[in-house]
Amino acid sequence: MKVIVAGMPKTGTKSMNKALTRLGYSVYDFPENAYLLGDYYNKIACEGWTTQDFRDMYENVDAIVDYPAHFFWDEIHKAFPDAKVILTTRNSEEEWIRSLVNQVAVNDRSVLFKLMHFLSPTCWTSLDALAVLRSLVFGSRSLVNVKDFNKQMAVKLYRQHNAYVLHSAPKDKLLVYNVSEGWDPLCDFLDVPVPEEPFPHKNKDGNFVNSLTTDYPVFRKIQREIIVSSIILSSSAVLTGMVLYKYGVSGIFSQARTCWDLITTRIWLS
Template identity: 50%
Template sequence: MKVIVAGFPKTGTKSMNWALTTLGYKVYDFPENVYLLQKEYKKMFHDGWCAEDLQKMYQGVDAVVDTPACFFWEELAKAFPDAKIILTMRDSEEEWLQSMKNLTAAAEGNIAMRLVDTLSYTQWKTKRNLMNTMGMVTMGWQPQSFFARKYHLNEQMLKMKYRAHNAYVEHAAPKDRFLVYKCSEGWGPLCEFLGVSVPDIPFPHKNKAGSMVAEALATFPVFIRMQREAMAATALLLAGSSVALYYTVKLGPTEVCRCLGNGLVNGFDSAVTFFKLK
């Protein structure tokens, strides 16, 4: 591990991902942290961790950005004592909060994301195993109900968490390997801190106004897989509904209910017999 980006989500983390990737670093961002390391982070939130756990998790990875890694920046810094620490920030906590609200609004308004949230097994499992717990512990984020249409943002809690996080990082980070950075500063301070040459391309500015939601759905492999799961689930639901409607019209509601009831009873009896034989 060479670089630990300790800044909260919506402080330019997607821009940092692209910038560090452009500079030749292998970066783990939110999708890699949450979906590839889901079991490891679940264990960390429930049972704790040690330096060896983090070293194993990020073996071969050059840089980490975004949640949940940013909340473990200090532990990562101890596990990788040569890694440089970058605290990305916005100009104000109000600007940061508005950016968070833009992101949730973009997610709420994206039909594909709503389908993924409701019908993707991968997303359902990830929320159950990690994301709901992580949101509550790190940012006071209320878990959504299954059919929730809007994210619940406790704005006062979020600002307090943001303020406390930034203050602690500035206080506790080793000064000889620490940089406070805003993406609006461009390549200069970042490349000087990392000791690398400035690329001959503009500094990337990603995820403006929550635009990363649509981009992630279109380009990130894990989100593409979840969309396929949601589409498959939708097709099964439509097929099942069509079959149920056909037999309801053909046989009548009473007969259909009787057949379903018999099927459930027979299925239960078969399961009991199976487990007795086991």
């Protein structure tokens, strides 16, 4: 672990992912943290953790960004004390909460987000296991329902988180950074050459939802699971309809009773 991005979500974390990847770092963003390390975070949320847990989780990763890893930046830094810490920020708390609320609204409108919670086993076992941590980070268990989102609590937690990083991170290893500043302060802090291309700005207006399946392999897996589950459900519905059409409700119960009698008779004879 070389770089710990400790900034809250909606502080340019998707842009940081792309920038650090361009600079040659292997990066774990939210999808990797949630889906590849979901079992670890489920254990952390329910039972606690040790420094060795985080060392095992990130020993082969260069950088982390976004939820839920950012929340445990201090514990990760204890596991990797030579890592540099970047606190990404917005221009104001008001700007941050507007961006977060917009993201929740975008998630709420996303068909993919709705389907994956119902049709993807990967989502059931990983994403939903992080609900406890969402409450700690955002003051809400849901980030896909605007009506259930507590803006005041989220701002309070944003303020507390940033204050804790500023107070606790080693000053010689800390960069307070806004992605609008571009490459120069970031590359100077990391002691790497400045790329010639413009700094990447991702997820403007919360639109990262539209690029999930192209940017993150795990979401391609989820998309495949949604397709397979949809085919199974559709086939089951068609088969059920055909059986109902042929036998009717009473006929189905009659056929089921016949099968049950045959099974119990075979068991009795054996």
